[in-house]
Amino acid sequence: MAAAVPMLALSPTMTEGTIAAWKYNEGDEIKRGAVLCEVETDKAVMDYEAGAQGTLLKIVAPAGTSVKVGDLIAVIGSKGEDISSILAQATASAAPAGSGPVPPVQALKTELLQSPTPQMSTPPSSTPNNSGTQTPIPQSQAPQEQQPFNGSPSVLGGPSPGKPAPVLQSGVAPSSPLARKLAQQAGLDLRMLQGSGPGGRIVKRDVSRYLESISSRSSKALGAETNKSQSGAYTVSTSEDTIVPVTRLRQTIARRLGESMREAPHFYLRMAIDMEHLINLRNAYNQARKDGFTVSFNAIFMKLAAMAIAKHPQVNSTWMGDHIQIHSRIDVALAVALEEGLVAPVVRDCAHKGIEEIERELRDLISRAKEGNLKPEDYEGATFTISNLGAWGVEEFTAIINPPGSAILALGAIKKEAVVHSNAQGEDSLVIRPMMRATLSSDHRTIDGAVAAAFMKDLAAIWEDPAKALF
């Protein structure tokens, strides 16, 4: 039986998505859970995992098309199957692009969270009759006129052989009764979930996994309070608490950094670096340029870090379980704070790029990150990462390694300090120097302490005298 593949809400605020790329062609065999296509949401480019299994019979929305949540993007079924009814129905039910107001998702979510008895995020199943046959929505109840939660018939039809799986106009995939019940008990919005059942049906395991991911986060965050609540001092949650829905980005941050911290044995080396020469270098370059283009400290840091890494290839490696992969190319990521969370776009091959080129790429990446337009190839596969909190006046800090890299460099603010200086005659004097604390977090599985120390020694030497990078 052929299954309609609808555009799903891949982020809680998404009302439509653009197909970035199809990973399969028509006629290809699709396994359930395979990444069918990439979808550009309002936030980022997301993988769309196939909820059905079979042959990709038809791509309805080619790459580059913008599709409203709930509308058909493809059909999966058995070879040679007649899918004309699915296609006809999709054409009939699809609202003309751009017409009608988008569902007030944000308002609904607020309402859900504040409602004393949370509404199900799926409207009550309102299959119009018991026989399971298809009853098309009358035109007068076309999607653009419908409010998702008003209880009117908002499914395309009950499940019946040969017909597409029901997709709710609100963009929520179908869900099992148990999944709905569990979600309701947990006060969970089903739109946060992606179903792994047939036709994208949200089933128990999807809810359980989501709740587990929440509890592993909150158990750490609430640890202290929970203990107090057991002693009866006060309870953990009050009605004034704000529940913040977890975005896909935040889920990713939680999962990746959690894994990194748990699996990679971190150790930390810190050095104070005299930044005078580097500051002078930057000022000289920026002033010499007549066109107003300037290079940032970060672009210089990335280049000079790459030059130090080139002398210590073990730092540019990945722990693979049964072997260590030493990367030939030095791909440096820079941690960038966005309102929604942290991203770390990557400038590839920093060792062979000039600082100006790095700067230009960095500007493009950061502006696209702020627009939510980063693609996986923009942030995946960093072999080394720099995190710079100097702008906030942070003196020094330690960072969590950004996999698959083995090391991350945490940079504090450049600050004038009194430093004891020894001249050639061995006479000490106090001088005022612009100093920066750099802390390297290393994965001990790939990098031993002495390797990291030798790397930091060279890094500091190059940063204090960038000309050393040439030797």
Added chain:
Amino acid sequence: MAIMTYREALNRALDEEMARDPSVFLMGEEVAEYDGAYKVSKGLLAKYGPKRVIDTPITELGFTGIGVGAAQVGLRPVIEWMTHNFALLALDQVVNNAAKMRYMSGGRFKMPIVFRGPNGPAEYLAAQHSQSFASYWAHIPGLKVVAPAFPADAYGLLKSAIRDDDPVVVLEAEMLYGTSGEVPDAETLIPIGRANILKTGTDVSLISFSKPVRYCLDAALELEKEGISAEVIDLRSLRPLDMETLYHSVEKTNRAVVVDEAWPVASVGSHIAFIISHDRFDLLDAPVELVSSHDVPMPYNHQLELEVQPGVKKIMSAVKRVLYLE
């Protein structure tokens, strides 16, 4: 515990009940001189004589009716149908007389009668002699219906059926007569209306009765190797149904696969699937699956004969569907 066959267990139940109560008698085709078409009544004629072990002509409606009349006036007849295929001729006596007499007489007439014989697909018997009529009897208010899958249940349920004051249909299975199992040495009655949990599990409830129960057990063992924990429930009684046991299981597993070797339309299995879907809707993570025989007359070709019936592979596949693994 003695090991005995399903056939011997039924014979022991008949023997014990006939010895215990002189009003119990056995009647049917070939039950006396020939010791029964399937040898369930072996030795009973010699022991209890021709007044209590009676060979009848090939007249199912007639001797079933005589049994109903005898029960009405105080005897406890056990009517053996050579198979349930032939019992179709006696439907009117069972449905309109045996099942209704107590109700229509305002409780003045009891109906302590047992109808028994092999039911369900066997082998190489083709369309007319290889079919399950469980739903024919389970459909009728006023009847009780049991379908033992093991010798101990066959023994204990037949004894309970003979002592019951209502008409009880016992669905035996031709393919099970020769199977062996432990039966308690001491006299034991299995109450009608109680299911039996053969194997506990956490991931899916496998619900069946009669012969396919054994397929469910085999499937559960195979599934265990794949890390899937199936609970296997033998209904034993089809009317009344032990829904509490089923509810309790589904509350734990959130998934049910019902296995019934009858056709899929209006079957005992489809009814159970409906009740679970209806009464435990909020606890289901997947639609209840029904593994039944195909909706066709039984083919004579042996490969096709096996293909149309439930089997271990079909059950495993249904389990994986409700677990969203397939």
